[in-house]
Amino acid sequence: MALIDAVTLAEKLRPPRALTAVGASLFAAPAPGSTAAWMAWWSGAADELAEVTARALAAGATRLVAGGPPGNYVESGVDAADVERVAALTGHGFTVRGEHVDLQVRTDVAPRAAPGVTVARCDDDVDETIRAAFGDGWAWESARAREHGGLFTARGDDGGVLGFAAHSGNLCHRGTFGPIGVLPAARGRGVGAALSRVVLADLRARGFVEATVPWVAAETVGFYGSMVTITARTRRLTLARALSGTGWP
Ligand SMILES: CC(C)(COP(=O)(O)OP(=O)(O)OC[C@H]1O[C@@H](n2cnc3c(N)ncnc32)[C@H](O)[C@@H]1OP(=O)(O)O)[C@@H](O)C(=O)NCCC(=O)NCCS
Incomplete structure (x- = not known):
């Protein structure tokens, strides 16, 4: 059993x-x-x-x-x-x-800013914004991540949320990245990469040399591969x- x-x-x-x-x-x-x-x-x-x-x-x-x-x-x-x-x-x-695939990745990434974008830890309740854009599952997970200080948002110059990324929303004792979502209109200009780097660095600061990135579609592996070293893949x-x-x- x-x-x-x-x-x-x-x-x-x-x-x-x-x-x-x-x-x-x-x-x-x-x-x-x-x-x-x-x-x-x-x-x-x-x-x-x-x-x-x-x-x-x-x-x-x-x-x-x-x-x-x-x-x-x-x-x-x-x-x-x-x-x-x-x-x-x-x-x-x-x-x-x-x-x-679930990816195992190294957390030693350098920060990289995106122009006109501020990435910061989020203590506000942004559940509804996340739910509206990405559904209940990610809203639940990000709410739990926030409890652990693991929720980050990217905001534009007007303060509006462009995207979010989290760690410790699930299996937090194992060092788990995600979820991450960038609003469609803000994609392709470095917001996701800026968020990911901050989240991975925060996991590293908590002692996780590696992290798991679960539930990655084949077409999204390249997004992670562009910024981190992938050490293992579980199909x-x-x-x-x-x-x-x-x-x-
Ligand atoms: C995946 C996602 C977070 C990427 O965010 P983004 O802000 O558009 O990504 P960036 O502009 O920061 O791209 C960073 C790098 O990844 C690459 N990239 C972005 N999306 C990619 C994809 N789907 N596949 C492969 N590479 C990708 C970019 O070309 C860029 O490469 P470069 O640094 O060599 O120029 C965004 O498309 C998204 O929210 N998708 C829907 C939710 C989702 O799939 N989340 C991931 C669940 S595992």
Whole structure:
């Protein structure tokens, strides 16, 4: 049985996106406006998967995703190298719906300013701005990052928010970068790089020589590669199972 360490478990059970323990597994009901439920952690026990499925159906979900959820994940997706786990999930009706990578990066980056942009630690409540532009998951995660002093914003000369980046919004004891988002109109002029460098430097100041950048789409790896040394990549799969009204199995 695959068990979660106690520090991680305590974090996952906390607001603003508290998960529910089902034995040694973790369940997340769909977020508002979504019909995807999440098996945030699976111990490997078939009866716990059955219970998670029953809870998902009761919550009105039409699909169950292994890994996640955005905003309070234990793992961003199932490690593709863990062939036994992938086989166990596919044996229970899950199929691969997508893939991404978690990057391991060095935190020794030099700061680099973007013209007309001020990057600073953010103590204000900017949740609604983040939610409106990037959704609930990133708003939850950045709210938790702010609690740990790990939320930063980039603002223009008029004080308006151009983008944000965070660390310690998730798995903060492991040194975790993200999320990062730059408003579409402000992209391509160095805002994301300026934010990332400040966030990585802050992680380094807290003793993390390396950090994990989870949930990176293939087309975004180049953004990180342009500024940091990538030391490892973990290929992760999004595995999901459609739910019928007939329950489990
Ligand atoms: C990814 C994102 C944060 C980049 O922000 P940005 O302000 O546009 O990026 P910058 O202008 O600072 O670009 C920095 C460097 O990365 C490169 N870059 C930017 N976006 C890139 C991408 N998607 N793929 C590859 N390289 C990219 C730029 O060319 C630039 O390279 P250079 O220094 O050699 O000129 C922004 O596009 C965004 O918010 N996207 C949506 C949210 C998202 O995907 N977040 C990342 C989740 S892992």
